[in-house]
Amino acid sequence: MLKALANIGKYIVLLKNIFSRPEKASIYYRQTLRELENHGIGSIWIIVVISVFVGAAITIQTNFNIENPWLPRYIVGVTVRDSLLLEFSSTMVGLMIAGKSGSSIASEIGMMRVTEQIDALEVMGINPAAFLILPKIIAMVLFMPVLCAVSVAVGLLGGYLVCLIGDVIPVSDYIYGIQYIFYPYYLSYAMFKAAVYGFIIATVAGFYGYHVQGGAIQVGKASTRAVVISSVMILFTNLVITNIILH
């Protein structure tokens, strides 16, 4: 319990250091672009692959569970769209990126710690917490909503393909369903959640990497801990945000 409280305190101190004045904005800008490429663009393919299968599977399962002849078939399209928008895309992307980028961030910063590269930055008069973690936070907060939007779009495409190829429901019903009573608010809700998850992933992974002590084994452990803790935080935050916004 005491250790958990100490970690929360250290996390808050790290956040304070991260959000202090940057030494040179242009360098941070360049770093942010590099992080956008690494953690944003580099993650699109995996999100596309997973989302297309998830969209297809949700379509089949929804159809399987709605076998009431009184319900119109386009309800499948509505359900798939709302499931992806409200829950699946944002949370699934959050958990996927926590695994992919979270472990990468923690091990990158952790290795820099054990090889004294962070000490070198500090001795040069650079704030290492801000220099290393802030561009990652900005990149993640900016790109996670994009990944979420891609996931929704590709998930809907997966549903469309399974209707087309697998003859689950008529394609026209599916297309009608995904357009039926669309609330744009759902989209902004999903984007907001994704941005929050991006912040959690970058800061939690940065925290565990930054505080590594020891060698390669500790870096590995920090990387695992970063993924586990950020995944739990994402699920908990999902519950809190959903309760606040949609309750």
Added chain:
Amino acid sequence: MIRLENIYKRFEDTYVLNDVSVDFEKGKCNLIIGSSGSGKTVLMKAMVGLLDIDRGSICYDDRDFVKMSPPEKQDLRKEMGMLFQGGALFDSLNIEENVMFPLNMFSRESYSRKKNLVDSSLERVGLRDVNRKMPAELSGGMKKRVAIARAIVLSPNYLFCDEPNSGLDPKTAIKIDALIKEITLDYNITTVVNSHDMNSVLEIGDKVIYIYQGGKCWEGTKEDVLHTDNEALNNFVFATSMAKQLKNS
């Protein structure tokens, strides 16, 4: 000059630095020697602010580093260069970007001017045609040279070297020592070197401080090291039985 006065540092209940007072002089290679675990790395880390001390003062030309605010410390650090044990080069940057890094952060010079400074720093440490290479492609000695080039590119007033010869063969180690000595004289800077390599002590030790169990046990020049009657220092310097026989003969 760097003046340390009554430095104390403890980890839990153990004092790793116990009332250390010493002056590191400008234009000289000041060596801190001592066996592993004696506290010399902690002392150097305390001097550059990587560790906070419990008591005492660290003055850089009469500016008390301990009492400075974090932004003031950051400013003073721009006058420091440090060579870490493993080089601590940034893996993701090539050699030119590594050496240019402090310039990019703190200098408003044009790219061509910065490039010239990088090339002259690399040339100063005896490296050519390595600009595009990555740190992983260099040998241990070359990495140390690049780290020295990065440390001097902003023309620091204070140079810190933590075990500059660790992991190097004796011939390369002597070259690195000679380079540190030349840079100290050329730039007229205060250089502090942590070492337990006796070759370094005899080669470049203008002033030598022996740390024993966290305290300053002895202070003198490289010539004095060989003729001292300090038992702890003699046990450190003449550690082998052959060396002890030579000392006694």
